[in-house]
Amino acid sequence: MTKIKAAIVDFLGSNCTIETYDALKSRKYEVEIIKPDESNIEKYNLIVLPGGFSYGDYVKAGRIAKFSPVVEEIKKINKSNKKVFVLGICNGFQILTESGFLKGALIENITDKFICRDVLVNFNNQNFTLPIAHKEGRYYIENFEDIKDYEIIKYIDNPNGSKFDIAGLYDKKTLIMGLMPHPERNMITPFKAKGGSIIFDFIENEMRQNGII
Amino acid sequence: MELYKKLNISDFLYEDIICRLKRKPNDFETYLFSAMHSEHCGYMHSKNYIKDFYNKNNHKDENAGSIKIKDHHLFFKIESHNHPCAIEPYQGSMTGIGGIVRDILALNARPIALMNSIKFENTGYHFQGVVKGISDYGNSIGAATISGETIFDEAFKDLPIVNVFAAGIVKKDKIKLSKAKKDCLIVLLGSKTGVDGLNGANFASNPLDENSNRQSVQIGDPYTKNKLIEATLKINSSKNTIACQDLGASGILSSTSEMAYKGNVGIELYLEKVHTQIPNIKPSEIMLSESQERMAFAIKNTPKAIEEIEKIAREYELEYSIIGKTTNDKHYKVFYNNELLGDIELEILCNPYGYILKEGKQNKKPENKNLDLKRQFENLIQNKNFSSKAFIYEQFDQNVKARTCFSQNDNMIGIQYLKETNSFVGYIIHSALGDTAKNNVKNTFLHCYRSLVSCGIEPKGLTNCLNFSNPNYIEVQNDFLETIETLKNLSFEYKLPVVSGNVSFYNETKENKLKPVTTLAFVGCANKKNIIPFALKKDYEIYLLNPNDQTNFKIENEMKKYIFKNKYITCPIGSLGLIGTLIKKSLFYNLGFEINLENKEFYFKPYLNSYLIFIPKGQTPEKSKIPLCYIGKLVDDKIKFDNLSYDIEDIKKHYQKFGN
Numbered sequence: 111m112t113k114i115k116a117a118i119v120d121f122l123g124s125n126c127t128i129e130t131y132d133a134l135k136s137r138k139y140e141v142e143i144i145k146p147d148e149s150n151i152e153k154y155n156l157i158v159l160p161g162g163f164s165y166g167d168y169v170k171a172g173r174i175a176k177f178s179p180v181v182e183e184i185k186k187i188n189k190s191n192k193k194v195f196v197l198g199i200c201n202g203f204q205i206l207t208e209s210g211f212l213k214g215a216l217i218e219n220i221t222d223k224f225i226c227r228d229v230l231v232n233f234n235n236q237n238f239t240l241p242i243a244h245k246e247g248r249y250y251i252e253n254f255e256d257i258k259d260y261e262i263i264k265y266i267d268n269p270n271g272s273k274f275d276i277a278g279l280y281d282k283k284t285l286i287m288g289l290m291p292h293p294e295r296n297m298i299t300p301f302k303a304k305g306g307s308i309i310f311d312f313i314e315n316e317m318r319q320n321g322i323i
Numbered sequence: 324m325e326l327y328k329k330l331n332i333s334d335f336l337y338e339d340i341i342c343r344l345k346r347k348p349n350d351f352e353t354y355l356f357s358a359m360h361s362e363h364c365g366y367m368h369s370k371n372y373i374k375d376f377y378n379k380n381n382h383k384d385e386n387a388g389s390i391k392i393k394d395h396h397l398f399f400k401i402e403s404h405n406h407p408c409a410i411e412p413y414q415g416s417m418t419g420i421g422g423i424v425r426d427i428l429a430l431n432a433r434p435i436a437l438m439n440s441i442k443f444e445n446t447g448y449h450f451q452g453v454v455k456g457i458s459d460y461g462n463s464i465g466a467a468t469i470s471g472e473t474i475f476d477e478a479f480k481d482l483p484i485v486n487v488f489a490a491g492i493v494k495k496d497k498i499k500l501s502k503a504k505k506d507c508l509i510v511l512l513g514s515k516t517g518v519d520g521l522n523g524a525n526f527a528s529n530p531l532d533e534n535s536n537r538q539s540v541q542i543g544d545p546y547t548k549n550k551l552i553e554a555t556l557k558i559n560s561s562k563n564t565i566a567c568q569d570l571g572a573s574g575i576l577s578s579t580s581e582m583a584y585k586g587n588v589g590i591e592l593y594l595e596k597v598h599t600q601i602p603n604i605k606p607s608e609i610m611l612s613e614s615q616e617r618m619a620f621a622i623k624n625t626p627k628a629i630e631e632i633e634k635i636a637r638e639y640e641l642e643y644s645i646i647g648k649t650t651n652d653k654h655y656k657v658f659y660n661n662e663l664l665g666d667i668e669l670e671i672l673c674n675p676y677g678y679i680l681k682e683g684k685q686n687k688k689p690e691n692k693n694l695d696l697k698r699q700f701e702n703l704i705q706n707k708n709f710s711s712k713a714f715i716y717e718q719f720d721q722n723v724k725a726r727t728c729f730s731q732n733d734n735m736i737g738i739q740y741l742k743e744t745n746s747f748v749g750y751i752i753h754s755a756l757g758d759t760a761k762n763n764v765k766n767t768f769l770h771c772y773r774s775l776v777s778c779g780i781e782p783k784g785l786t787n788c789l790n791f792s793n794p795n796y797i798e799v800q801n802d803f804l805e806t807i808e809t810l811k812n813l814s815f816e817y818k819l820p821v822v823s824g825n826v827s828f829y830n831e832t833k834e835n836k837l838k839p840v841t842t843l844a845f846v847g848c849a850n851k852k853n854i855i856p857f858a859l860k861k862d863y864e865i866y867l868l869n870p871n872d873q874t875n876f877k878i879e880n881e882m883k884k885y886i887f888k889n890k891y892i893t894c895p896i897g898s899l900g901l902i903g904t905l906i907k908k909s910l911f912y913n914l915g916f917e918i919n920l921e922n923k924e925f926y927f928k929p930y931l932n933s934y935l936i937f938i939p940k941g942q943t944p945e946k947s948k949i950p951l952c953y954i955g956k957l958v959d960d961k962i963k964f965d966n967l968s969y970d971i972e973d974i975k976k977h978y979q980k981f982g983n
Contacts, residue, residue, distance in 0.1 A: 122550055123463070123549055125464070125465035125724075129724050133725070163549070167546075223458070224462055225717055226721050227732060243721075299740055300851060
């Protein structure tokens with residue numbers, strides 16, 4: 111089987127690039143770290159927007175990164191017949207909502223403070239632990255109707271005031287997934303629970319079903 | 324008033340400067356002396372004493388010291404940022420972390436762990452600003468806040484104590500020192516130089532009063548720091564880079580002069596070349612500005628070296644300027660538009676007068692009266708320090724970079740996986756506050772030591788941060804000498820190197836003088852099979868190892884051997900005593916306990932020289948050379964000791980009084 115080709119977009123201010131790289135490597139992917147002005151992204155099977163504080167998260171988390179050329183490239187792919195799976199983790203999820211790839215918005219936690227904690231989530235009929243670490247991770251949308259086509263990653267015990275307990279979203283049509291929890295932190299670290307692998311098992315399965323790999 | 328007086332240089336020090344210079348310094352030079360010969364930069368009251376510790380690491384004169392782990396070095400250091408946090412807690416704590424991270428970075432070590440020891444009167448203004456600062460800054464620079472401690476006490480009224488720790492990892496052959504050589508160019512990289520943190524070193528070398536100025540506090544920018552970290556690691560990995568120094572206290576002045584002084588060369592600076600925030604900033608301000616997010620490098624004087632800097636600066640969208648060069652004459656010369664502003668021998672500028680301190684009367688507090696157990700228990704659960712600190716540490720990113728195996732979220736000290744060496748590092752920061760300076764050091768040292776041991780981690784080294792009031796007071800001098808002596812003896816006895824340190828004097832306001840606070844941070848190493856994760860279950864039996872409270876190196880070493888060999892779940896007894904420690908450890912798992920001690924004093928005595936050992940029901944503990952005494956077991960819903968009984972639901976209310 112050919113290796114999955116993945117790229118991590120390293121924005122200035124991203125700070126989870128290295129561990130995301132290690133995590134993808136542990137899945138035996140062929141991984142490259144690319145700059146946000148990279149134009150040729152069709153060659154990858156998976157694009158990851160990592161966690162961190164892109165461009166200092168000035169104005170609002172993800173607001174500046176959405177003007178990157180790579181975001182335009184993802185838009186182009188969406189309009190074409192090409193298929194690439196896009197995963198945004200934490201700041202990456204914020205970039206995805208800011209850019210309009212996923213509906214809704216991520217606003218400041220109900221506690222107005224940063225929260226670093228292990229949380230239990232439910233996804234694909236499984237409960238498992240993932241760590242969260244964010245200040246602007248409270249998902250907001252007016253009507254559930256607007257996201258009814260998405261698959262939802264849910265908090266069991268909502269930590270940040272997210273609407274409908276939403277921790278992450280997956281749009282099957284566009285193959286775009288956004289997650290506030292950090293799967294990459296629970297995959298390779300000794301003594302840590304391995305909940306992150308469940309997310310990547312799912313992603314690989316989706317890529318297979320959609321003929322990406 | 325003469326300028327030197329305005330700049331808080333004492334008559335005595337001014338005379339000393341004149342005597343060594345064999346002339347009066349001009350006004351510009353006086354500014355330089357006011358910073359370099361301040362307590363903060365010059366360590367004048369402590370420099371004769373702080374080199375006496377056991378220390379076999381060979382980076383003694385560097386920004387931080389290290390322990391060796393296989394073919395890598397782990398550099399670490401702790402530093403105080405008390406003065407800025409008293410005036411401007413949010414910026415103060417941000418730039419405190421910024422500063423300690425740069426110290427690690429200067430050695431080309433990638434910062435991987437942060438810790439903090441923070442102390443306040445209450446959860447008010449200072450507390451909120453400091454915690455928010457650590458959260459906003461520390462979380463975005465890519466190093467995990469792996470552990471920490473917060474203490475509330477009236478002793479810290481208007482005198483918040485903010486001690487921050489950073490550790491970084493570097494391969495042995497990649498270490499970059501701060502010694503410049505001949506024929507180097509001096510490069511300044513990062514933020515523009517402005518007028519924030521102006522002469523902050525001098526500000527931090529005096530008591531806090533109504534003249535304490537917000538402009539003396541630096542302003543942090545975590546986004547720029549994030550870029551500066553990556554750019555610096557790239558520049559320092561080049562063979563064209565000869566030396567690196569961070570810009571902290573006294574900014575350009577101290578970084579460039581120290582690089583030259585340590586390298587035994589001279590330096591010429593051309594201040595008009597410095598990239599500044601505003602035009603018309605005065606030369607003395609350029610020298611003394613403590614604008615954050617700047618690093619200085621000595622690079623080879625070749626077009627290729629300059630090109631390399633240019634390329635890296637462009638990649639990370641950072642500004643740089645070439646501000647001077649090294650010379651052969653061991654002088655510090657500063658020019659502005661071709662005018663020579665100052666010319667001082669580096670030996671005089673960088674090696675200020677060192678005071679001899681005197682032993683004086685002991686500064687003892689009367690011991691607490693013995694209260695009955697019920698009253699002691701009530702005092703314990705009412706104590707602000709008893710409550711869960713989750714509402715603090717959950718604001719810090721403990722896991723970024725995915726190296727963290729255990730942290731406060733797991734009811735444990737910080738333990739990281741080092742992929743570079745395939746081994747594990749444990750971190751603990753602590754400061755015991757008790758009756759005498761000596762006991763504080765001893766309790767702090769032993770608590771850190773035991774905290775590592777209890778997780779199966781071999782202690783390897785430590786760093787210290789000594790916080791004191793005004794060093795001109797005889798009792799402060801006495802406390803300081805006692806602190807040094809105690810730490811020195813312990814470091815030799817346990818053969819644990821004190822690899823780096825920091826002294827903060829003048830922690831006083833008109834109304835409040837700080838009692839001595841010694842903060843220590845220990846670092847230790849382990850392999851995967853040695854680590855003892857902490858987790859408790861119902862019906863575990865509780866034993867006390869070393870129940871007679873004696874301590875010396877031999878006893879501690881025997882206890883360590885016993886724990887390492889049998890890998891029982893264990894923990895040391897901290898400031899809240901046996902009962903307080905047990906509640907904190909067991910409530911995390913929704914458990915209570917029933918215990919009985921022969922010696923009733925030991926229920927609440929802080930820092931009992933023992934370990935609590937937890938053994939699954941039915942198992943007989945292995946024989947121990949140190950006495951091991953059964954004291955009770957973990958139960959579901961009650962806390963029972965002596966003849967007292969409490970419902971854990973009631974205790975929980977006190978434990979969670981700050982909410983989450």
